[in-house]
Structure formats: C-alpha cells, structure tokens
Amino acid sequence: MSTLTAPAQNSPASQKLDQRAGKYLTFGLGNEEFAIQVLRVREIMGIQEITAVPQTPSYVKGVLNLRGKVIPVVDLRLKFGLPELEYTQRTCIIVAQIESQNGKLMIGIIVDGVSEVLTLQAADIEDTPDFGNGVETPYILGMAKIKNKVKILLDISMVFTAQEVQRLGGVTG
C-alpha cells in the first residue's frame, strides 16, 4: 500500500485551492455570472411545464418529470432575492445532484441561461472577499476572474443547505 505512505506535502491552503480547480458550468443570473462544478450537473434542459406544489416557499416552483423521476425545481433568481423574470427561450433548468443529510438528491435549478464550460486553474480562483457587516457567504466557493469578468463559484449543495433542503418539504402551512 505504497500510495498511502506518500507524505502529504501540500499545505492546507493550497489543498483547498486544488479542490476548487476543475471544470465549471457558467450561467447568467441578472447581471452576474455564476459557475457550478460540472461534476454536480446531471443535465441541462430548456424550460418546461412545472407542476406547482402547494405550501412550499415561493422560490420552489414545483416538480417536473425527469424521465419518470419526479424532481423538485427551484428558481435561483427568487432564491437569491432577485426580481422574478418571465421565462424565455434562453431560460434553462440545470439538473444538479446535491448532497443532503439523507444522501444524494436531484434538483432542478432555473437560471437565466447557461453560457459555457470553463476549466479553472487554482491560480484563477480567489477567495471570497470579506464584505464586512458579518455577511456570511458559505455557499460561495470563491471568485474566478476570466477575461476581466468575475464568475461567482457556487457550492450548490450549500445554496440549499441542509436546513433549506429540509424546509422544501417541511413547510406545511
């Protein structure tokens, strides 16, 4: 078991950066560009009919049929407190796999439109700046500067934190 004996030479900081490097899917939301790890993305589909589910928060748009599986769909605009926008041809649903307390969970995320897949090196990624005022941003992995534009790297599992995921179903009026 020689692999195990290899000494860990990376410092914690560089390890963290290493973990963040990789392929990202970027998408637009309002004037901002976001990115999530490609490994989390299962598929991308155009907007389609969503069945509303009563007694859920407003950002939960309902459920849809993903080849026989019923999965919840959330509108990331509403989740981030952005004004609601009419869905267009460009509107997409990103089907992502997120981690919850009870294991993996598929979820549809409505975004304004997907752009491209980027390969980000550790050097491209910066830590989230401190906004002061105790603004916590645990769901932001970091920022990436590509061609003078900032992409916000999202930890999609944290966007719908354990509590939040529970609340999708816990709200019973």
Add this chain to the structure above:
Amino acid sequence: MPTDSEKIETIGAATPENSASLNPLAADPELLSDFILESREHLTSIELQLLTLDQEPANAEAIHAIFRGFHTIKGMAGFLDQDAVRDVAHEVETILDLARNGQLTITSAVIDRILESKDYLTRCMAELETSLQTGTLVSPAANVALLDAIRSLSAPGGSGEKVGFQPAAPVTPERASPAALPVETVSAPIEPVVLATQGLAELAREVAQVPAEAPAESSGTPESVDGPKAGAARTTGARSIKVDTTKLDYLVDMVGEMVIAQSLVRHDPDLAIGVKPRLGRNLSQLARITDEVQRTAMSMRMIPVGQLFQKTSRLVRDLSRKAGKQVDLELFGEDTELDRNIVEDLADPLMHMVRNSVDHGIETPEERTRNGKPATARVTLKAGHQAGQIVIQVSDDGRGLNQAKILRKAIEKGLISADAQLSETEIFNLIFHPGFSTADQITDVSGRGVGMDVVRKSVQKLRGRIDVTSRPGEGTTFLLKLPLTLAIIDGLVVGVGGQRYIVPIFAVREMLKPPEDSISTLQGRQEMAMVRGSLLPLVRLHQRFGVKPRFENPWDSLLIVSESGGRHFCLMVDELIGKQEVVIKSLGETMANIAGVAGGAILGDGRVGLILDLEGLFGASNSE
C-alpha cells in the same frame, strides 16, 4: 496484495493442520452472502417438503427433495468452512439417506427433529448475516445437543451400520473435492481461487446428479468455470434469475415513461393531419408492443401468494400440536399473483388471523366430537381475483365468534353504551378495536381480538379492507380485499385553474354540480352543501392549494363527494378531465410531508400531476 499471500504462507507453515484459517474464500463476503441467500432458499423449500412429508410419510419425492436441499447446504458449508452448519446438514442427510433406502421409517418425531435442524440452520444464517454486516466473521458454534439428537434417531433403527455412525467430518465421495481443497491451498497460495472454483463446480455437478443417482462423472477440468456463481446457478436450475428489486422498479418506471412517450407521438397533432397508411400501421404496431412490454414489466413485480400461505402451514402445525388440536390446513388459489410489496406486508396480518383461528376458533377434538363435528378441524386459506381486486379468505370451522361476549366486553371497556343497538357486522367489527380482547373466554396465549387492530391497520395501509363473518358453532371467516398492486391507483383527473390533480377513486362516492340553493354557509365562513338530504362540509381545493380557479361559485364548479376516515365531505374543483390509471411516484424526501398531497404521477402528456391525500386535505381544512 502480496501481504495477504505472505500471511497465508506464514500461518500455513506454523499450523498446517489448522485448515480453517487457510481458506481465503471462507471469508469472502460475496461468497458468504451468496451462500446465505441460497441456503435460505433451500431451507424454505425444505420446510415445505417436510410438511408434505408430514402428511404423506411415504412420499419418496419429498424425501429426495429434502435430501438434495441439505446436501447442497452441506457442500457449500464445507467449502466455506462453516463446520457447525455442515455437521448438522450432514447428520440430517444421513437420516434421510436411511429413509431413502427404506432403513428408517419417517415418523413425526423424525420430522420434528429435521424441522428443528432446519430452524437451527435458519438461525445460523441469521447469525452469519449479522456477522457479515458487522464485518467480524464469527462462524456459528456447533450444536452438539442437536447433533446427538439427530444421531440418536438412526440408532434404534438398528440397520445403520453403513452410514449411521460416521464421524462428524467423514470423507464421503461427495465431499472429497472440497475437503481436499485447503491442503492444496497451503502448498500453492497463488492458485486457490482456480482450485476452489473447480471444487464448487464439481460439487454443483454432483449435486445435480444426486436426484438421478448417476455414478460420478470423470472429473476433468470443467471447460467453463466462470466463478462460484456459475456453479450455484446450475444447482438451482435456470428457470429463474435473481434481480435487484431496485433495478426492477426502475425498469417499471422506464416502461411507464415509454408508454407515455409512445402515446405522445401517437397523438401528435402534426401526425394526425395526414397519416400515411404505412406510418399508421407502424404506429399501432408500436403501441401494441409497448402495451405488451408494460404488462410484462408489471407482472415481474408480482409473486404468487402461495409463498405466503406456505409460511402459515408451519405455524398451523406447531400451534395445533402445542394446543393438542387436530387441524388440517387447506390452501386454495396459491397461484394468485400479488405485488411483491403487498405480499411482504401481508405476512404479519395473515399470521395473526391464522393464529387466532387455530388458538381460539378451533375447539379441542373432544369438544368437537361432543358437538357432532369431525375431530379434525379445518382452516382454509383462499386467494382469488374478484372485480379487479385480490380477495383473501381465512376461515375456520371452529366455534365462531361469541356475540354476547364481545358485546359485554365492549360495554365494559366503554366502547359502546349499554343500550346500543348494533347490527351483527357492527358487533364483529368491535374486535378490531385496539386492545380489545375476550381473553378470559379462551386460552392462555391471547384472546380473540388481540392483534386484530394490527391486522386492520396493516390492511388499511395496503388500501384494502377487511370483513368478518361468523356463525356460532360453524366457524369464522375473515375476508381481505386488496388492490392488485400498490404502484398503480385508479384516479380521477380534475382541473383547478391551470393545474391538474388526481383524486384516488377509492375515496370518491359521487360527483355533482350542485344547484345554487343547496349551498349554505355557517357563521359566514364554513360552507356546506346539501347532498341527498345530508349536509356535508365543502372544501375548496383552490383555496387549500392557493391556485386561482376558473369558477368561484360552487354551483358553477364540480363537487366531488369524498370519504376520508369514515366522514364524507365535498371537494370543490373546476372540472373533471378524465379517469386514468396512474403510477404513484414519491415527490422525494424534500416534499414528503405536504398536507393534502400523497405523491405525484406522470400524466398522459408527460407532466406531473399531484395525487391528493384526502385525509390530509380534510384534516387540514378542519383545523383551520
């Protein structure tokens, strides 16, 4: 891993005679779990055959079948160093061999002993399974008492000199190859896997030959040795294969999707305009095939109810012997097929009912003869289809329910008032009350009625119902009515605004468009509708779910008179769209607890429709 083989070599050098720790396959979790699975199957069929043998002690076919089962278990256990299992299986096999050769008569004492061994082996399997799960492999300890008990069976028979008193680990021809295995393992640590596979394959071939009693084939190298599983498959025969149930469920899901996709294509408006005959023909051919595929996929989840019934035969045998009663169990319609999940959930209630029948329904032989009945009582289990439902009937010809007794108990317990006028059915239904029992009346074990509330609960969970009929002195009959499958429900698709919902049809009593004057309000808030002379509360679905409806006035919309928990109410929706059989899907853990929603279903156009949970809907509206 070089370290492993090194370890084997060193241990082997130190204690060459200790072969148990040398067999690397003995600790292979996959092989072990295969062994457990397969042994369990054999044990189940062994029990079944034993009960047959109990009825007809001369049934040579049954003896052979039991022998084969124990022989296979013995072989596998020896191969995996499960000595305790192997020894018991071996001793039983010896007894059976004597019986086969006519040197031992099968008595019920023999059957008892073999049943006991079977139970012991079942326990061993459970032990092995737990030890597999915990990761520390502990082989079950040897059961010396049982071994002696089995050996003593062959002793008085006298003619056991041939095989009766073999040592616990004899080298019979059948066992030769696996027993020789560990030795070779020591000398050649690299080869054990190949050798072992051969060993099992040979073993399997021998087992397959046992029924034919053919001489052992010259053991050349088997041409195709795919691994231990190949041997195992050959022993059980190729008539069925094991499939992970999640795969099966997924397949059924996918087939459902295919059916929907197929109907989408078929009803595409672009295609409808000018369908060429050939395309039309091909499309209907596709429709037929998808239909057939769906039926087949659905049927794969169905298993015959017979397996469930067979479990009860053992129970009846044990109970009747303990209580000193003579009971014949009769089974009908064992081929009736039921959804696997229903069969699983039905096991407990069925046991309860059969136990009740034997324990309390059936009288002692003396009492029966005194009352002019045959001394041997009869418990009947029947299964069959009736109007799209499965009907299971449990009946006995015992003393029947004692109405007066039930009434008195119910009054004592305050379930009913002393002057209540109850119909016969209502009286019988009292036994389903939690904790209701007429224990003093009958045996020490329990009173009729204990556990009956559990029975009713399980049946209701399966969306079924249970009825009881009884005649004093003639017996009691329980009638269970269950849906064919839990996966599909018949539903009414209703529309409210732009949304569509599915109302389970079993809860719907009627539908109507109410006249304007039949709607009244209570304190200006609660609405009620007069339906056939009774006032029923009105629940506006659009209000409950926050949907904008097309009609605000109840007399423009449609009222669905529904029943939930014995109470009726009117559900107000915009319109009825149709009736459809839908596959129930969970909305996932995130949306599991929404009041009024039981799940989702994929409708004909591929969209998700919510299945309403009427109890939740009505309950929530009541608490408002």
